[in-house]
Amino acid sequence: MTDRTEVLRADQIWRTYQQGVVEVHALRGLSLSVFQGDFAVVAGPSGSGKTTLLNQFGALDRPTRGTVYVEGRDLSDLSRRKRADLRRDRIGFVFQAYNLVPVLTAYENAELTLLLQGVPAKTRDERVKSLLDAVGLDGMHDRFPRELSGGQQQRVAVARALAPRPALVLADEPTANLDSKTSTELIEMMRRLNDETGATFLFSSHDQRVIDRAKRLVLLEDGQVASDEVR
């Protein structure tokens, strides 16, 4: 495992929230590395720190203590702008509640990150269309999120995450709001993309179907890694 390129590394990170006068430790000195081509799931009970960990790796949040590295870059000193650029260029996100921009069509949502990157129109068009077709949304490109089912919206989110060809896709409970059939289809689709493109996927989930299909399972308990199993 250590021979492969390290994409993510959390080094003794703590994340502490203040709730009134009480300090809540979501992460407690957690250390973890994620490697190129991983299809890994971070599992654990509610409150174990799964989402908090993904937010740290996604440069969406800062640890209270410790250091997070993305492709070897220490995130501690990055400005808001540099963190935005990192997310734009290197990380694809799939959130739990199929977060799409409501006034953009499926096509435009998938295109958004490419627009931010300044990718030429022709390349954008080719890439977005092929991705939307690949996730099974052929013929639905011009639909707005409200005109799509939950599963279809999540597929758009996956297309958006993969469009800029990121080094890493972070998916926070991507199947949480989907029915069983749609969940299975979605996870199979991402597994296929992982096999075909070699993109690194890191999920947080307690969905058994996701856990079963993962190549690596990291179990969290009380903000720490309880086990780390490569399958």
Next chain:
Amino acid sequence: MIRSLALAHRLALRNVRRYARRSIITAVTIWFGMVMVVFTIGISEGAYRRVVDTAARSGPGHVAVQTPDLDPFEPEPLARADEAMAIAAAIPGAEIAPRARLPALLSSAGGSVNLLALGVEPALERKTSILSEALVEGEWLPDEQGRVPEIVIGRTTARRLDLGLGDRAVVMAQVDGELSSVLLRVGGIFALGSDEVDSGIAVVPIHTLQLLLGQPDAVHQVAVILDDLHRARPVQRQLQAALPDAEVQTWDQLLPELGDYVTMDRNGGDVSFAFLFAIVAVAVLNAVLMSVLERVKEFGLMLAVGTRPSTLFLVVVLEALVLSMGSAALGAVVGGALVLWMGHTGVDLATLFGMEQSMDVAGYDISGTIYPYLPPLRTLYMSAMVVVVTVAGSLWPAWKATRIEPVEAIRHD
């Protein structure tokens, strides 16, 4: 930077289009503000034009050619007055009226008053002076004078001297240290509504006044009446260049109190506009802030997927800019069309504001109907101000949008 701007512009246009309801509400607010601004400018500028025109036509004209440093009490005749009249008359859209001026005492059996005896060419003055239109009794000076020349006086003077039509009065003045006088018959009485004019001016044939002065060809002032008040300055420059030995002044130099009044009133109007702009700014700030607060999740998501805070800032500001430019332009067009139409038909202030049939502005009485007018530069400036104010109103909400924490925003409902 250019890429960010282009992207932000594209996203902003799309947002304006797709958040149609909110865009329409914001646009209507700006549009209404702009129409109000344009309409108010139109009404006030129309009133200024009316009062200035009234004052200029009853007094020295829009532009006057006169002896340099004309002493109102001992006026010196204008040298080469014929040449000045010929040059002024050649200006397109200009009517001229030569005048002789003499501070005098007008006496009757009822008493005497000091006033300015204004010697005029009756025929020319009939075309240019508003006094001939303001007659309430009798008639304007005839072209040919009888044995006893006629005089036209103001209603206040008539009342003070107990003079009526056909009554005789004496104009007396000191000329070269000697008292000189002429007997005249009251042929007409005017009432302009301005106490200054109605009690301060008496109009006599220029020839009569020249005889009284002992200067048969004396002309102290050539009044130039223009078809458009706003041509006063260029015409003044043109005449001054052609007549370097004379003094050429515009109405605001000739009637400095009136010029100051217009400037002061316009500045006061600007203060009112500042309040109106502040209201528009607050309305826009409120609309944009609401829009940002309603879209916390959307903006948080955009930040999460890598939109730079500066780009998001631009998106919000550009949305306001796009809306304000469109609305301000439309407001200027609609307001401008309204003012243009009213400028043609006239606005009866009595109907519009429930005012009396006439009102006093800077000591001049103007009739209840005014003709709104829109100076293009001022309109353009105010339109630009509306856009600037709108954009200013969007800055704080835009900054707030950049401070959204993506982690919290994507969980926001």
